[in-house]
Amino acid sequence: MDLDLANKLYHKMLLIRRFEEKCVEMYSKEKIRGFLHLYIGEEAVAVGVMHALSSEDAIFATYREHGHALARGIHPNRIMAELYGKQEGCSRGRGGSMHLFDAATRFYGGIAIVTGGLPMAIGMALSDKMMKRNKVTVCFFGEGAVAEGEFHESLNLAALWHLPILFVCENNLYAMGTALEFTQSETNISLKAASYRITSKQIDGMNVTEVAESSEEAIAQIRSGNGPVFLECLTYRFRAHSMYDAELYRQKSEVEEWKQKDPLIRLPQDWSDINIAQHEEEISHIIDEAVEFAENGTLESVDDLEKFIYSSEVAR
Amino acid sequence: MDLDLANKLYHKMLLIRRFEEKCVEMYSKEKIRGFLHLYIGEEAVAVGVMHALSSEDAIFATYREHGHALARGIHPNRIMAELYGKQEGCSRGRGGSMHLFDAATRFYGGIAIVTGGLPMAIGMALSDKMMKRNKVTVCFFGEGAVAEGEFHESLNLAALWHLPILFVCENNLYAMGTALEFTQSETNISLKAASYRITSKQIDGMNVTEVAESSEEAIAQIRSGNGPVFLECLTYRFRAHSMYDAELYRQKSEVEEWKQKDPLIRLPQDWSDINIAQHEEEISHIIDEAVEFAENGTLESVDDLEKFIYSSEVAR
Amino acid sequence: MNSTITYREAVRHAIKQAMEKDQRVFLMGEDVGHYGGGYAVSMGLLEQFGSERIIDTPLSESAFTGAGIGAALGGMRPIVEIMTVNFSLLALDQIMNNAANLLHMSGGQFNVPLVIRMVTGGGKQLGAQHSHSLEGWYAHIPGLKILTPATVQDAYDMVTLALADPDPVLIFEHAMLYNNKGLLDTKVIPLSIGKAKIERLGKDITLITYGASLFKALEAAQTLSDEGIDIEVIDLRSLRPLDDETIMKSVAKTHRVMIVDEGWKSGSISAEIMARINEQAFYELDAPMGRVCTLEVPMPYAAHLEQAVLPQADKIVAMAKKIMEK
Amino acid sequence: MNSTITYREAVRHAIKQAMEKDQRVFLMGEDVGHYGGGYAVSMGLLEQFGSERIIDTPLSESAFTGAGIGAALGGMRPIVEIMTVNFSLLALDQIMNNAANLLHMSGGQFNVPLVIRMVTGGGKQLGAQHSHSLEGWYAHIPGLKILTPATVQDAYDMVTLALADPDPVLIFEHAMLYNNKGLLDTKVIPLSIGKAKIERLGKDITLITYGASLFKALEAAQTLSDEGIDIEVIDLRSLRPLDDETIMKSVAKTHRVMIVDEGWKSGSISAEIMARINEQAFYELDAPMGRVCTLEVPMPYAAHLEQAVLPQADKIVAMAKKIMEK
Numbered sequence A, B: 001m002d003l004d005l006a007n008k009l010y011h012k013m014l015l016i017r018r019f020e021e022k023c024v025e026m027y028s029k030e031k032i033r034g035f036l037h038l039y040i041g042e043e044a045v046a047v048g049v050m051h052a053l054s055s056e057d058a059i060f061a062t063y064r065e066h067g068h069a070l071a072r073g074i075h076p077n078r079i080m081a082e083l084y085g086k087q088e089g090c091s092r093g094r095g096g097s098m099h100l101f102d103a104a105t106r107f108y109g110g111i112a113i114v115t116g117g118l119p120m121a122i123g124m125a126l127s128d129k130m131m132k133r134n135k136v137t138v139c140f141f142g143e144g145a146v147a148e149g150e151f152h153e154s155l156n157l158a159a160l161w162h163l164p165i166l167f168v169c170e171n172n173l174y175a176m177g178t179a180l181e182f183t184q185s186e187t188n189i190s191l192k193a194a195s196y197r198i199t200s201k202q203i204d205g206m207n208v209t210e211v212a213e214s215s216e217e218a219i220a221q222i223r224s225g226n227g228p229v230f231l232e233c234l235t236y237r238f239r240a241h242s243m244y245d246a247e248l249y250r251q252k253s254e255v256e257e258w259k260q261k262d263p264l265i266r267l268p269q270d271w272s273d274i275n276i277a278q279h280e281e282e283i284s285h286i287i288d289e290a291v292e293f294a295e296n297g298t299l300e301s302v303d304d305l306e307k308f309i310y311s312s313e314v315a316r
Numbered sequence C, D: 001m002n003s004t005i006t007y008r009e010a011v012r013h014a015i016k017q018a019m020e021k022d023q024r025v026f027l028m029g030e031d032v033g034h035y036g037g038g039y040a041v042s043m044g045l046l047e048q049f050g051s052e053r054i055i056d057t058p059l060s061e062s063a064f065t066g067a068g069i070g071a072a073l074g075g076m077r078p079i080v081e082i083m084t085v086n087f088s089l090l091a092l093d094q095i096m097n098n099a100a101n102l103l104h105m106s107g108g109q110f111n112v113p114l115v116i117r118m119v120t121g122g123g124k125q126l127g128a129q130h131s132h133s134l135e136g137w138y139a140h141i142p143g144l145k146i147l148t149p150a151t152v153q154d155a156y157d158m159v160t161l162a163l164a165d166p167d168p169v170l171i172f173e174h175a176m177l178y179n180n181k182g183l184l185d186t187k188v189i190p191l192s193i194g195k196a197k198i199e200r201l202g203k204d205i206t207l208i209t210y211g212a213s214l215f216k217a218l219e220a221a222q223t224l225s226d227e228g229i230d231i232e233v234i235d236l237r238s239l240r241p242l243d244d245e246t247i248m249k250s251v252a253k254t255h256r257v258m259i260v261d262e263g264w265k266s267g268s269i270s271a272e273i274m275a276r277i278n279e280q281a282f283y284e285l286d287a288p289m290g291r292v293c294t295l296e297v298p299m300p301y302a303a304h305l306e307q308a309v310l311p312q313a314d315k316i317v318a319m320a321k322k323i324m325e326k
C-alpha cells in the first residue's frame, strides 16, 4: 500500500458516496424510481475487493450494486443513465438500479433475488476451470443470503469442485429489518463457509486497506488453484434498506456508532496526505457530468420493446 | 435393554425384512408397480428410533418408508393393500409405495421429494411449541438430502427456534448411484448439523441397540426443552436403489462387507436367547395375511376420483 | 366497523381480528415483525401480539412455507407471507408437491388449512425479477385456491374466508392497490370463495378481469359508455375455482367477451377463460373474444416501457371497439 | 446413421455426437454419470467422456441449474439434466428469474445458451409427486423455448437444435417414450424450433397434440377413420413458440378442432391454443373446440385411477364424435 493506491481507493469510495447521495436527490425529484438500495457506509468492501481483480475476472453482485459497478469501472454516466431509464444506460434502461450489467467489465449483475447470483457464479467459475482459463469469479451477497438454501448448495459445489471463486459476504447485520440474531443460529458467518472446508476469514469491512490486502491474498490463493475462498466483511449500511424503510428495527445510536467507523474517515487516518478537497472537486465534476448525461439520454422507442427476449431479436 | 425388548426389536426388524422381500416377489408378479425403494439392511434405524417415541409424536419420512411405517405400527395389511393400490390401503391406494400416510399413528408420509419433508416437520414442531404440547417430531432422510438447500434452511430454523425435533439422517453412503464423496465437500454429516449449533451425533445404524439408546437420550433431551437433536446413522442399503437400478456405482464386495453387519445378525449376537425360528414363523403368518388382505381388497371406483382434492369433497 | 380505509389497512385489520379471535392464527414471513412488513401490511402487529405470533423468518422461502404446511397439519392456522410472488418460486416445491397434494395423496386424511399471502404485479418500476404476475399461473394447480382481492372489502374478506377454509388458499395482493381507499363493512357476510362479482352492469360486452386491472377496466368502461358502448365488468375475485356460472350468464346476455389480466398473454388465465367460454357458450358468441394482457417481455425498468407492457385503459378501449366492429 | 433405435438411444446419441464435436458441450445432473442416468439416457457416457464432462451433481437442483446458466455465460454449452420435471420446481427461480430474464434485463448483453432436459409425464404409477406434466405450464415464460419431442427422430434432432440455439431451451422427454422404437436418420435437416408437424392428414377435425399423447391421438385417429371420421393430427413439437401458422391453416381446412394434452386441464396449453384459434380463426369454426387433458387431480397411484386421470384414445374418440355431432 502506498499513497498512490490510498488515493485511488479513496477516490473510488468517495465517488460511490457522492454518486449515491446524488441518486437520493434525484429520487426525490422522481428522476429515478423503483427500489434504490444504497451502499453508503459499505464502500470499502467493493472498492477493496475490486482492487484485487484483473479485468478478466467476473463479478456477480446483488440489488445493492451501485458501489460494485462503480468500483469495477462501469462509467458513472452509464449507471446514472440506467437509473434514469435511458437507452444510454448500462442495461439500456431495461434493468434499473437492481440490474446493472456490463459485458465490457464482465459485470454480470445486478441480481435482485437474494442468493440468485451464487449458482451462476459457480457456473462461471466452473466454465473457467473446464476451459483452463486462469480467471476468478467474485460473488457478493449480504449476510441475509446465508439462510437461503441456494447459498449452501452453492458453497458445497464450489468446495466439492475446487472452483476458482471468491465469495464476499457483506455482513451489515441486517437483512432489510431483520437482525442477524433473528436469522441465524450461528451468527459467525465465516464458520458456515468453513463447514464446507472452504478457506474462510472474517475481516473489517470498514477498513479498505484490510479488505484490499485480504482480497489480494485470497485471489492469489484462488489463482494458484487452491479452490474457493470466503471473506466475511463486517460492515454496516448507514442508510435505510431502500427508499421505503422506516428503520424501526435499529437504534439511531447504533447507526451513529458505526458512522464513526466510516471508511472515508478511516482511510485518511492512515494516509493524512490524501487531498480530500481535491477528490471532492474531481468527483463533483464526474457526478455533474453523469447527471447531465442521464438527463440528455434518450428514451428507447416502445417499438423496440420486444427486442431482447430472444437473441434473434437482438440488434447487434 | 432386556430380552423382551430385544425380542420386540428383532421382531420388528424381521417383519420389515420379510415384508419387503415379499414386496419384491409381488413386484415381479406385477401386483405392485411404480417405484419400490427397499429398506432392507437399514431396519435398525427405523426400529431403534421408533422405539423411543410415544404415540403422540409425529413422523415424517421419505419414499423409502416401508420400514418406518411398519416400525411405527401401521398394520402390514394396510401397507400391503396400499402397494396393491387398493381402497383398504393406508392412503386408499392413492399414494403407493412412496406415499404411505396414517393419521392414527401420526405418520405424515411418505414424502417423495428429497428434503421435502423437513420443512413440514419443522412446522409440526413449531405448532407443538406454540401450543405448548410436549410432543416430538421426528424426520427421517438420507445423506443425499444434505446437499439440498431446504435441508439447511430447515436445520437453521429448528436451531434458531429451539424446536422439539429429532433429525435422523440415514447415511447409507449413496444417493441413488452417487457416492457421498461426490456430493459433499465435508463427508462427516454430523458436523453439518453441529455448524447450526444443533446437538449432533454419529452412530452405528446397523446396531439397533445403539440406535434405540441414542434415540431415547435424544428424545429425552428434546422433551426437556433443549431444542433439536441430530442423529447421523451410518447404515447401508443391501438392495438396489429401486427396482430399476443396475448398481453400476458400487462394488459387490462392498455390499458383501456390509452384509456382515446385518442388524438381523448383529442383535442375536448380543442376545442369543432370541428365538429366531419363532419370529420367522409368526412373521410368515403376518405376511401371508397381509398379502391375502391386499389381494382381497377393492379397487376404488373411478367415480370417486375427484374426491380428496378439496376437503369439501372428502367423504368423512 | 364501517369506514373508509386503505386496502393495506383492510388486510391488516383482518389479520389482527383473526389473531384476536383465534389463538391458532399466527403470521410468519420475512420482515413481518420488526420491519413492519415489506409493504407495511403488518405494521404494529408485533407490538400487539409479540414475536411468538408475528414471526420474522430468515430468508428461507422454502422452509418457512413448508413450515406453514407443517404447522397447519399440527392444528394451527398459519398465515405465511411471502414478501412477493417473485420469491415464491423458491417455495414452489412446497406449494405444489406438498400443500396441494397432501389431502389427495393421503387418501383424504391430511388437509392443510394454510393461508399464503403474497404481493403480486408490476407498475412500480422494479424490473424483471420483481414484477411478476403469476396468480393465473398458480391457478393451474389442483388442490389450491387462488384469490385476488381487488377492493378494500375483499382485501378484508378474503383473509377471513381463507382462514376459514380447510385447504390451502393463496391470496395475491397487487402492489398498486395498497394505498387505494374504499369502504369496509366488517358486518356483511362475505361473498364466498369461487364467486365472481359483477362490478358494472352492461349489455354490449362482458369484460372479465380481476385484481388491479379491475380499475383500469372500470375506467375504460366509463370512457366507452361515453361513446355508447356499454360494458359489463366482472371481477373474478377467485382464479381457482373460476365462477363459470356468472361468466356464462353474462356472455349469454352480451354475446361479446373480452378479458383483461396482468399475466403474460400466452398461458394466461385469459386463455383458460376463453377456452371455457368456447366450451360452454360457443353458440352465444357473436364475435371473437379479445384479451388485453401483459406483453410477453420480462418487465423493463423504464417507466414508459413498463407502462407499454402492462394492460392499460386505452388498450382496453381499443380492444372493445375492435370487438364491437365484428 | 439411419437405423431403428429407441427414443432413449436417440437422445443419448445426440448428446454423444454433440460432445464429440464440440468441447464446450458437457452434461451435468443427478446420477448422469456413475448410475447411468435416472432413466438410463446417459448410460456409457461417463466411460467415454470422463467425470469432467459427465458431471454427477449433488442433489442441488437450484444450484446446478444456476451453474448451467453461469457456465453458459462463460462460453460453455451445458446440458443440464433435471432428473424429472417434478424436481425442477426447486430450480424455478433460476429458470424464470435468471435464465429467461438475463438477455432482456441486461439490455441484450448476455444471452444464455443453456439446454435443460427433463423427464415429464405420468403413466408409471409414481404418484402425485412424481407424475407432473408441466411443459405447458413452463411455456408461459417469455425468454424460454419449450420443446417436446414425441418421435425418435425428434428426440435426436431437438438436442441438436437446442444446442445450436443461443437462448435457454427446455426439452421435456416423456417417461413413457424412452423404450419406443423408431427410425433415426441423422442426415436429414431437422425441422426448426417452433415448427409443428402434421403427422396425419385429415379433413374432418384438426387434432393438436404433442409428446406422448401423439400416439394416443394417432391410435384414436385410426379408430375414427374406421368409423368414417377423418382426423388431421398435428404434433406441435414446440410449445413455445407455438406454430400458429400450421394450426390456423389446418383449422381453415377442417373447421373443427380438438386438443389433447397431458397437462391439468385448467390453464393447460390447450387453453392457450383454443384462445389463439378463437382470436385468429374464429370464423372458421363450425363447432366448439374440444380438449382432452389430464383430470385436475394429483396423480393417484392405483393403475386404474391413474389411467382414468390421463388422456386416453377412447376419450379422444368420444370427444371427436361429440365435436362431429355439432
Ligand SMILES: Cc1ncc(C[n+]2csc(CCOP(=O)(O)OP(=O)(O)O)c2C)c(N)n1
Pocket (backbone or CB within 6 Å): A064, A112, A113, A114, A115, A141, A142, A143, A144, A145, A146, A170, A172, A174, A175, A176, C030, C059, C061, C083, C087, C090
Ligand atoms: C429470495 C428473496 N427473498 C426476499 C427478497 C426481498 N429482499 C430484498 S433485500 C432483502 C434483505 C437481504 O439482506 P442481506 O442479504 O443481508 O443484504 P443487504 O440488503 O443487507 O445488503 C430482502 C428480504 C429478495 N429480494 N429475494
Ligand SMILES: Cc1ncc(C[n+]2csc(CCOP(=O)(O)OP(=O)(O)O)c2C)c(N)n1
Pocket (backbone or CB within 6 Å): B064, B112, B113, B114, B115, B141, B142, B143, B144, B145, B170, B172, B174, B175, B176, D030, D059, D061, D083, D087, D090
Ligand atoms: C428433489 C429431488 N431430486 C431428485 C429425486 C430423485 N431421487 C430419489 S431418491 C434419490 C437419492 C436420495 O438419496 P438419499 O437422500 O441418500 O436417500 P436414500 O435413497 O439413500 O435413502 C434421488 C436423487 C427426488 N426424489 N427429489
Ligand SMILES: [Mg+2]
Pocket (backbone or CB within 6 Å): A142, A143, A144, A170, A171, A172, A173, A174, A175, A176
Ligand atoms: Mg445485510
Ligand SMILES: [Mg+2]
Pocket (backbone or CB within 6 Å): B142, B143, B144, B170, B171, B172, B173, B174, B175, B176
Ligand atoms: Mg443415501
